[in-house]
Amino acid sequence: MTAELYINDCKWKGIIEPDATLLEFLRSNGYYSVKQGCDSCSCGICTVWVDGFPVLSCKYPACRAAGKRITTIEGTGSSANLLGMYLSAEGAEQCGYCSPGLIMTVLALEKENPDASEEEVETYLAGNLCRCSGYQLQTAGILKYLRRKNNE
């Protein structure tokens, strides 16, 4: 299918395979920050934004993205870097494989609910799994990131 879409505000036009997932499409176009995890919508590692909403690219049909704006972690600017620093300061990053998906989800949460409570953070991130850091340090880093303006 011939499609036109935007990836991180850059226009892309070309042919998308009818059974390609958004994950396959993005990685084949060099967006390697989008990781493949469970491939069954369980881990959240492949999270990207479509028109600003977080989705799981491992099962999002790439053709459906025609005409839409796709954002990967490269397109979030300094926010992702800043959140990454808060996470690493808490020791919440170990292998880092889940970080791009986690960061994309947290930034989506920040847009929706910038004053999220600890419980709201945990509920929103229920679809993001991490196999090595545990979740307490991640939550602590995320809460510090969200409260950073209050602490300045």
Next chain:
Amino acid sequence: MWTVKEYVMPKSIEEACNALNERKGNCILGGGIWTQMSGRHICKAIDLSKLQLNYIDELEDSVRIGSNCTLRELETNRMISEIYGEYFQNCFKGIAGVQFRNMVTVGGSICGCYGFSDITASFLCLDAKLSFYKHGITALSFFINNKQSFKKDILLYAELPKKRNIAQYASFRANFNDIPIINTAVSVDRGQYRIVIGARPGIAQLAEKASLAAGEGVLPETAAMEAVEEMTFGSNMRGSKEYRKSLAEMLICDCIRKIAVDERVL
């Protein structure tokens, strides 16, 4: 892994319906997740996302929900929360993560007739009506029992009655956001109860006799016992039929008790 020969995004319902009926291997995509995981071989995948079916409209006596509306849109809609309270939030919060709920559509969940579906159970409990392109308007309960005859039709919207409905939803899962082992929903509108049990593991069904009994004022324990007695349960890797039956009885009883509290508050 699924295979698709052609992916189309029709610009009208008629075009979509014609594409669906062209040949057997053509298929409508909802969120597309289950279709992909089932490893189907599809001739023509028909994507409805260009048909503006992702609306939530408040009408005089009902709420109309477009079939392409996502679970997240429903969950976060202010008007839905004002009318149904936290009913849908309680129902959807255990469905995987936010990203997943941004993809799953109301139409895909209902038309997929999934036994584990939380949305089918919650909509059936509110006595939802469905509007199909060819079949017109039908009750969700009728659709569930006659799904084969709707196979080549397209769901346009679901309509929920906007009555003074008090409803409670409860499910039991192996962990917070897993597929439910059992789900139950109970609603009451001016003394008329609707008790629904889903993930038995079969698709959600209305416990008619128990609903009548609850309306006649029997104890919650009695209504719950009658509900599980009139339903069939099955076993699978998630739980045995005896386990499901015990859980369903407890959850229904709990829902009826909570409704009694809500009624006193209102």
